[in-house]
Amino acid sequence: MESLKGKFIVLAGATGGIGQSLARMLQTSGANLFLTGRDEAKLSALAGQLPIDASQAKATDLSVPEQVQGLRDAVFAVFPQVDILINVSGIGIIKPIAQLDEHDFMKTLQVNLFAPFLLIRAFLPAMKEANKGLILQVPGVLGKVPMAGSAAYSASKYGLVGMMQSIREELKRTEVRMTNLFLxxxxxxxxDNIDLRVQKDKMIRAEEAARAIWFLCQQPASGVISEMALQPFNHQAI
Ligand SMILES: NC(=O)c1ccc[n+]([C@@H]2O[C@H](COP(=O)([O-])OP(=O)(O)OC[C@H]3O[C@@H](n4cnc5c(N)ncnc54)[C@H](OP(=O)(O)O)[C@@H]3O)[C@@H](O)[C@H]2O)c1
Structure with missing residues (x-):
């Protein structure tokens, strides 16, 4: 395992269920964190709890190109490099196709596919120049095996997987690594906003999902875990 002490890590989706747990684990491991989420109040509360300096957190709507540029500038104002880019942001709109409107569809693509594109485009050039780094995304099992009602969500996550695989091909001659976690x-x-009867007590706990990402971040640079799946014991889909 490679130590996270002193690593420069950008965590997108830090205000989410998985992101908040992960931020704490990375902080405890001695990483230098830059946190982003959409909700400014949640983000500054998290930054205050950890604690990290206010200059290491910036609220950003990741689906807006200018805001992602602003995030990149804010990161490089305080970090000399980015060793790991983790994106655990995303939204879930799960509806039968008859109820899925244009707004639902485009919003899902904007947050789950366009935003990861913008993030990678913002941070990959510096990683390529340094010839090292790790980019980690969380497509989820629905990015491998769709379910009824996941047309927009699966489209966005299959797109994310395809994009990651294509970029990985481009990076073959570098030591920049790409990892997909299928949760x-x-x-x-x-x-909370998904109209489905789900058994939350049968799901993976957010801390355990975060621990899987924390584990993936510590893989020695001599190898890469290109993908990993973590599913609730009774709901194995892949
Ligand atoms: N939970 C699951 O069952 C599950 C399963 C498989 C994969 N995943 C994936 O795991 C990731 C995180 O899930 P989670 O369970 O932690 O969800 P969550 O608690 O709902 O957190 C979602 C995160 O995404 C951020 N976000 C949403 N829209 C954004 C935007 N336009 N710009 C910037 N940030 C935005 C949220 O920011 P704010 O809170 O600040 O608004 C929050 O930090 C998502 O990619 C999701 O698809 C989740």
Whole structure:
């Protein structure tokens, strides 16, 4: 395992269920964190609790190109490099196709696919120049095996997987690594606005999902875990 002490890590989605747990684990491991989330109040509360300096957190709507540029500038104002970019932001709109409107569809693509593109485009050039780094995304099991009602969500996550695989091909001659974590259901606020009867007590706990990411971040640079799946024991889909 490679120590996280002193690593420069950008964590997108830090205000989410998985992100908040992960921020604490990374902080405890001695990493230098830069946190981002959409909700400014939640982000500054988290930064205050950890604690990290206010200059190491910036609220950002990751689906807006200018805001992602601003995030990149804020990160490089305080970090000399980015060793690990983790993106645990995302939204879930799960509805039958008859109820899925244009706004739902485009919003899902904007947050789950366009935003990861913007993030990678912002931080990959510096990693390529340094010839090292790790980019970690969380497509989820629905990015491998769809379920009824996941048309927009699966489209966004399959797109994310395809994009990651294509960029990985581009990076073959570098030591920049790309990892996809396929998570099954995680008990987090992700499910709060989804009109489905789910058994949260059967889901993975957000801390356990975060621990899997924390583990993936510590893989020695001589190898890469290109993908990993973590699913609730009774809901194995892949
Ligand atoms: N929970 C699950 O069952 C599950 C399963 C598989 C995969 N995943 C994936 O895991 C990731 C995180 O899930 P979670 O369970 O932690 O969900 P969550 O608690 O709902 O957190 C979602 C995070 O995404 C951020 N976000 C949403 N829209 C954004 C935008 N436009 N710009 C910037 N940030 C935005 C939220 O920011 P604010 O809170 O600040 O608004 C929050 O930090 C998502 O990619 C999700 O698809 C989740």
């Amino acid at each position: 099954g259901g995680v008990d987090s606020p992700f499910w």
